[in-house]
Amino acid sequence: MTQDNIISVRDVHKWYGNYHALRGVSMDVKKREVIVIFGPSGSGKSTFIRTINRLEDHQRGQILVDGIELTHDVRNIEQVRAETGMVFQQFNLFPHLTVLQNITLAPLQVRKWTRQKAEEVAMQLLERVGIPDQAQKFPGQLSGGQQQRVAIARALAMQPKIMLFDEPTSALDPEMIKEVLDVMVELAKSGMTMLVVTHEMGFARAVADRMFFFDQGQIVESGKPDDIFKNPKEERTKLFLSQILAH
Amino acid sequence: MANLNSVLPPLTERSGPLRWMRKNLFGSWLDSLLTVLGALLVYWAVKGFLTWALTVAEWEVISANLRLILIGQYPIEQAWRLWTWLAILFFLAGNSIGIWARGSKYAFVVLFTPALLILLPFGSASRIWLAALTLTGLIGWGLGRARPHALKRSVIAGWVILLPVIILLTRGWSETEGSAVPIVTTNLWGGLLLTFLLTVVAILFSFPLGVLLALGRRSKLPIIRWSSVAYIELVRGVPLITILFMAQLMLPLFLPEGVAIDRVVRAMVGMTLFSAAYLAENVRGGLQAIPRGQYEAAHALGLSGAQTMTLIVLPQALRLVIPILVGQFIAVFKDTSLVAIVGLFDLLGIAKTVLAQPAFLGLQREVYVFISLIYWVLSYGMSYLSQRLEERLGAGGR
Ligand SMILES: Nc1ncnc2c1ncn2[C@@H]1O[C@H](COP(=O)(O)OP(=O)(O)O)[C@@H](O)[C@H]1O
Ligand SMILES: [Mg+2]
Numbered sequence: 001m002t003q004d005n006i007i008s009v010r011d012v013h014k015w016y017g018n019y020h021a022l023r024g025v026s027m028d029v030k031k032r033e034v035i036v037i038f039g040p041s042g043s044g045k046s047t048f049i050r051t052i053n054r055l056e057d058h059q060r061g062q063i064l065v066d067g068i069e070l071t072h073d074v075r076n077i078e079q080v081r082a083e084t085g086m087v088f089q090q091f092n093l094f095p096h097l098t099v100l101q102n103i104t105l106a107p108l109q110v111r112k113w114t115r116q117k118a119e120e121v122a123m124q125l126l127e128r129v130g131i132p133d134q135a136q137k138f139p140g141q142l143s144g145g146q147q148q149r150v151a152i153a154r155a156l157a158m159q160p161k162i163m164l165f166d167e168p169t170s171a172l173d174p175e176m177i178k179e180v181l182d183v184m185v186e187l188a189k190s191g192m193t194m195l196v197v198t199h200e201m202g203f204a205r206a207v208a209d210r211m212f213f214f215d216q217g218q219i220v221e222s223g224k225p226d227d228i229f230k231n232p233k234e235e236r237t238k239l240f241l242s243q244i245l246a247h
Numbered sequence: 248m249a250n251l252n253s254v255l256p257p258l259t260e261r262s263g264p265l266r267w268m269r270k271n272l273f274g275s276w277l278d279s280l281l282t283v284l285g286a287l288l289v290y291w292a293v294k295g296f297l298t299w300a301l302t303v304a305e306w307e308v309i310s311a312n313l314r315l316i317l318i319g320q321y322p323i324e325q326a327w328r329l330w331t332w333l334a335i336l337f338f339l340a341g342n343s344i345g346i347w348a349r350g351s352k353y354a355f356v357v358l359f360t361p362a363l364l365i366l367l368p369f370g371s372a373s374r375i376w377l378a379a380l381t382l383t384g385l386i387g388w389g390l391g392r393a394r395p396h397a398l399k400r401s402v403i404a405g406w407v408i409l410l411p412v413i414i415l416l417t418r419g420w421s422e423t424e425g426s427a428v429p430i431v432t433t434n435l436w437g438g439l440l441l442t443f444l445l446t447v448v449a450i451l452f453s454f455p456l457g458v459l460l461a462l463g464r465r466s467k468l469p470i471i472r473w474s475s476v477a478y479i480e481l482v483r484g485v486p487l488i489t490i491l492f493m494a495q496l497m498l499p500l501f502l503p504e505g506v507a508i509d510r511v512v513r514a515m516v517g518m519t520l521f522s523a524a525y526l527a528e529n530v531r532g533g534l535q536a537i538p539r540g541q542y543e544a545a546h547a548l549g550l551s552g553a554q555t556m557t558l559i560v561l562p563q564a565l566r567l568v569i570p571i572l573v574g575q576f577i578a579v580f581k582d583t584s585l586v587a588i589v590g591l592f593d594l595l596g597i598a599k600t601v602l603a604q605p606a607f608l609g610l611q612r613e614v615y616v617f618i619s620l621i622y623w624v625l626s627y628g629m630s631y632l633s634q635r636l637e638e639r640l641g642a643g644g645r
Contacts (some may be wrong), residue, residue, distance in 0.1 A: 082549035092544035106548035
């Protein structure tokens with residue numbers, strides 16, 4: 001059964017100093033699955049998703065990504081990172097590089113592609129996220145929605161097997177949320193394995209295979225979107241859903 | 248009337264020199280008083296200075312010693328070697344301006360400064376060389392404009408090997424009597440030439456050293472972090488002059504018997520080590536300003552620590568601190584004057600030599616005013632060019 005799990009997390013614990021941020025989290029993700037993670041602020045969603053590509057280390061438990069165990073071994077870490085794309089709430093584009101340079105940087109430096117191949121792929125991706133005409137601009141010259149789409153293209157340029165999203169639309173003005181979600185829906189339908197921290201329940205309904213509710217560093221409840229929305233088992237899930245669905 | 252008022256801005260905001268003066272110089276009773284007092288002060292100072300400069304001052308001390316001030320005791324029959332590297336320098340500068348600053352009038356005007364210097368009391372050979380400098384600069388500029396893409400790489404390579412070429416040409420390499428490029432020992436280097444070489448070497452070598460120290464100070468490895476901190480704090484805690492003395496007096500103690508380091512090289516080492524500590528602190532300021540998200544994004548893409556530093560963090564950090572670094576480079580340039588105290592004949596040291604000549608006793612004012620003028624022109628030039636550079640880089644920034 002572990003064979004077709006591309007991500008396998010076993011009883012993971014994480015402390016920040018004395019603060020117990022993850023308290024025994026386990027999760028298996030199959031290839032092509034779309035996972036939505038939600039829960040109150042401070043519940044450990046970011047911490048969890050960042051342990052998957054080792055932006056945070058964990059102190060107990062085991063994490064396997066595509067069969068590679070995340071330990072202190074730097075080679076393993078770099079291998080996992082090259083196969084895992086990440087999109088951040090704050091975009092984190094490189095402001096001193098053009099859009100095209102942002103996207104081609106890692107393929108050139110890490111994958112050692114030729115410039116021609118890297119730029120071809122970059123242009124295809126910009127086409128895919130709907131902004132091929134912005135290639136020569138600097139990130140500071142783009143709107144928030146455009147920047148986040150560049151960030152998605154940048155992550156995709158490494159041809160990752162897994163995409164991690166940490167609240168990708170939370171920093172956006174409302175009118176720009178849809179353009180980013182559209183790109184993510186298209187990506188989900190194309191068969192990408194995705195872990196998405198988000199409170200966009202419309203997105204979850206449309207494409208999520210399973211949802212995980214986090215609270216106080218633990219997974220309180222998980223299930224198919226239908227079950228989670230229609231009959232959540234836990235009181236805390238019910239309460240939280242009623243709060244975010246109220247508006 | 249009502250009509251006019253609705254179209255024109257209110258009276259006080261219209262332009263014109265009189266209105267400007269009224270608004271900025273005589274806006275209030277106190278402003279007017281300060282303006283008048285200030286004007287009187289400036290008038291008094293300028294008049295005093297000009298009266299002295301035009302009627303009293305004996306400028307022959309400058310024209311008679313111009314060569315000494317510029318190159319010290321460097322043998323005149325070898326001066327062509329200095330002119331040659333100056334020509335290469337201007338060629339590269341012209342080339343670079345043609346390639347990277349095609350539209351910039353200011354950068355272009357720089358190429359004409361040698362032609363302007365012909366007005367100074369130089370001999371005819373020097374004047375021809377000065378004209379040649381502008382000419383090579385313009386040729387380089389034209390080539391750069393015509394073939395920017397083809398020349399980019401060779402120009403960068405040219406800049407990289409320029410310093411070794413300068414040092415090699417200045418010093419010479421042949422020991423045999425009567426050869427074309429005999430060695431000119433460093434005790435003959437002096438004046439602006441020495442000041443220039445000290446400055447360039449100190450800046451070029453302290454830059455990488457300072458960046459490494461700044462990175463070392465943030466290293467996760469305690470040994471590296473502690474030694475960087477210790478070095479930086481130690482050097483910043485003592486005056487430059489003491490470091491120069493130590494470089495002159497103590498460096499030989501650490502060397503094996505029989506190995507002697509040249510006095511000029513010792514001064515260069517001292518300047519470099521000193522400057523690097525300050526540079527490290529300035530670069531650290533830039534590093535601290537780079538948000539964590541930049542590291543995370545780079546790591547998430549699979550870039551290694553070294554790639555993250557050199558491709559993402561340092562380019563942004565250094566760009567942020569350009570103004571501070573230029574300020575520091577100007578300080579290095581001026582601080583080289585301290586080598587006069589340890590017995591070298593840089594601009595300041597040579598000034599003392601000039602004043603020691605019986606024919607020019609008591610002409611301190613003329614000499615020091617002229618030396619100050621050289622320092623000021625070059626410092627201001629650096630600061631001015633760096634502002635232009637910032638504007639150009641800023642255009643692409645955030
Ligand atoms: N670098 C850190 N140092 C200390 N505490 C942290 C750090 N990052 C997160 N935390 C704490 O860990 C908890 C979980 O944070 P996070 O994973 O960001 O929550 P979420 O993304 O669900 O809002 C929070 O209480 C937060 O204050
Ligand atoms: Mg979060």
